[in-house]
Amino acid sequence: MSSLDRVGKSLTEIEEKDWIVLHALERLIFSYEVIPPARIIRVSGLDRAEVEFRLNRLNGMKLIVGKGKGYSLVSAGLDAIALNAFVKRNLASALGKAIGMGKESDVIEVINDLGEEYAIKFYRIGRISFRAVRRKRGYTSTLAGHRWLITNMKAAKKEYDALRRLHPIGISVPEAIARERHAVLMRKVEAPMxxxxxxxxxxxxxxxxxxxxxxxxxxxxxxxxxxxxxxxxxxxxxxxxxxxxxxxxxxxxxxxxxxxxxxxxxxxxxxxxxxxxxxxxxxxxxxxxxxxxxxxxx
Ligand SMILES: Nc1ncnc2c1ncn2[C@@H]1O[C@H](COP(=O)(O)OP(=O)(O)OP(=O)(O)O)[C@@H](O)[C@H]1O
Ligand SMILES: [Mg+2]
Known part of the structure; x- marks a missing residue:
């Protein structure tokens, strides 16, 4: 099962309070690489025991990593947030097959309630260098984590902006429908490279x-x-x-x-x-x- 399939499956298991804690982590990625639990408690508005319980669950679903002293959001967690947002906007209801799993992105088919097919491009910039660093140096602290998530959100925003400018003036690019976090939902093109x-x-x-x-x-x-x-x-x-x-x-x-x-x-x-x-x-x-x-x- 690909990591996106796993994320798709976890959408059905994530409970309301899990979402509150996941969104609290998301808000804190701009300020921390490793987020102290006290901040998560503060931002989520939930009590300590509840937050600890939720962090454990999210950890088990591999949407976050960490323990005791600090937690970080990982790519799968941001995937879940983005996918869920598309679902809530009625733009997606099920994941289809993978279209392109590449260096800097994963592109996957999605289907909405009307059975229409779209493509979502999830940005993965840093994935390769992250692995390379781990292999070479045996640690990940400096390049890991939130900085890459933010880079990927910026890349998605930039691509979305370009597609939204180019499509209406008749340039032959896929029509972009929406962006959420590091993901762009666009019309699927049936064509080989x-x-x-x-x-x-x-x-x-x-x-x-x-x-x-x-x-x-x-x-x-x-x-x-x-x-x-x-x-x-x-x-x-x-x-x-x-x-x-x-x-x-x-x-x-x-x-x-x-x-x-x-x-x-x-x-x-x-x-x-x-x-x-x-x-x-x-x-x-x-x-x-x-x-x-x-x-x-x-
Ligand atoms: N709108 C779309 N409809 C159908 N397929 C698409 C669409 N957008 C992208 N793809 C497929 O996904 C692949 C990767 O997309 P893209 O080139 O935008 O990402 P990338 O960052 O270059 O990824 P990679 O690192 O794999 O090269 C494309 O080669 C194409 O096959
Ligand atoms: Mg490409």
Whole structure:
């Protein structure tokens, strides 16, 4: 059972007072890496015995870690809070299958009461370095915990903001419906990653479609993805979908020009190598910036 499945299951077991204590921990992550029980008692408004009982339960469900002197919220605890919030907003009622379990995120299918399918992206930035640090140094104190949860909440917020700006102006990105904590709920796209596609009927058109989306994101909204590659473009046989925007930069960013060219370069390199489609960086770069109307693809 994946960690998200476990969290989904624990939603049915978490009682009202467990939630009160879990939410108290959540409020305190901005001030502590390890939260003293006295603070949890204060913020929750419950008495000591009750809080201790609840902390034990939450510990057993692996939503928090700690003992006696201090407790910390862990990723699964934040997952539970986010999922529960989506459920309360009637945006999700059951977890579906995992779509993408990657380095920096877990993407999972969810179904709402109407049987409609969506995707939720849970941010996991720090997961790898956290493990690496533990392996290398045998301790986790400095990199562990709340700082990463906060980083992940910021990343989700940033991606959500980008999708909410780009979708209404017709850029081909998944429509974001809601954000809770470190999780973004969006429309599910049925399409493989470009990197997994072996044959394209008209690769030139697909390349044009990608460059045209990059251009409009840049010219109309002033946004550059800055992590673009064949791994962040999906293609459903009719149109492309550009995903994964938490690291986007705005037009006034000091490195915007370099990042825009790097995005374009990555895509051109992929099309040249895999589909033998040639387009000069200068031509694509001028086109994306609106300096030239013409895009020469061979
Ligand atoms: N809206 C969506 N609908 C369907 N699948 C999606 C959606 N968003 C993301 N995915 C799938 O999840 C995968 C990971 O998403 P994304 O690229 O946004 O995250 P990531 O942070 O790059 O994760 P990773 O570390 O695995 O690369 C994508 O390759 C895609 O297969
Ligand atoms: Mg990605």
């Amino acid at each position: 470009l990197s997994d596609i072996e044959v394209l009927d008209s690769p030139k058109e697909v390349l044009y479609d990608i460059l045209d989306n990059i251009k409009r994101a840049y010219m109309v909204e002033g946004i550059v993805n800055s992590d673009l590659s064949e791994y962040n473009v999906l293609y459903d046989g009719e149109r492309v979908w550009i995903i994964d925007w938490p690291q986007y930069v705005e037009k006034d960013h000091p490195n915007v020009s370099v990042l825009l060219d790097r995005d374009i370069f990555n895509i051109l390199k992929f099309f040249k190598k895999k589909f033998k489609v040639d387009c000069k960086l200068e031509s694509a770069s001028f086109y994306v910036r609106g300096w030239s109307e013409k895009l020469e693809i061979f």
